[in-house]
Amino acid sequence: MLCAGDDDDPFPADDCLFADTFSQETVFTLSGQQLRITQVFGANLGVAAPVWEAALHLCGYLEEQSVELRGKRVIELGAGTGVVGILAARLGAVVTLTDLPLTLPQLKSNVSANMPSSGWPTNLPTVLPLSWGEDHMNFPSDWDLVLCADIIYLPGTYPLLVETLAHLCKSRAVVYLSSKMREEHETPGFYEESLPSRFNVELVHRDDDQNINIYRASLRKDL
Structure with a gap:
């Protein structure tokens, strides 16, 4: 089966996401919340399929x-399975x-599988x-986290990513980034050079x- 996509596009499209895939549901207990997260494995979904250890570390x-989440406006980038953002919503964000x-x-x-029995504390994510x-300009800049x-x-x-973060953080949002520090993907360089250029x-x-x-990051005031 052929799938649509542009090899030169850093964000390739894929029209056959669920071809030859299988799913696995895992239960995580985080911050006293029990989350049922389905991971859809297959070549087409790729890195978005699993719950990565860095996500659990961030949770x-x-x-x-004791980062305050209740009532805070939170946006998650590259959410994948959504485990971090869903936990934040369960805790009142x-x-x-x-x-x-x-x-x-x-x-x-x-998101649907993890609605609390009493309903979401604030809004449906x-x-x-x-x-x-x-x-990114379609999104507001008044986030808290x-x-x-x-x-x-x-x-x-x-x-x-830095351009997107700078837009989202114009109202002084705080960014939390959790990363496996992969030398082969130049991950350290992002935190040593790319992100500090604006944050x-x-x-x-x-x-x-x-x-x-x-890492915790905030937009530099001198720019």
Whole structure:
């Protein structure tokens, strides 16, 4: 089967997302919340399919540091399965989950599967397509938190991501980014060069065993 896509496009389209795929449901207990997350595995969904360790680390960090989520306007970039944003919504945040269009069916399914029995504390999480550097201007700039888990792995997208983050953070949102520090994908360079070009960046957590870092960033005021 042939799938649509442009090899030169850093965000390729894919018209046969669910061809030759299988799903696996996993239950995670995070911040006292039990989440049922379905991961759709297959060559077409690729890196958006699994729950990555960096996402679980970010969930744990938000709990350990008692980051206030209730009532906060939160947007997650590259949400994948949605585990981070769904947890934030379960804890009372007003959440928008974003990723490439091909990932949205998985996201919407996981949102539906994780509605609390008493209903969402604030709003039903919104699921929207967002291609960095392309349609970010369709989104507001008044977020409180921007969450990113293991999205730093394609060097060609790094300038686009920084541009998108700068737009989203115009009202001084705080960004939390959790990443497996992959030298082969120039992940360290993103945090040492690309992101500091527009943001103040602080390493707030390091897991040596998993080689995962969590950073807190805010838009530089001198620009």
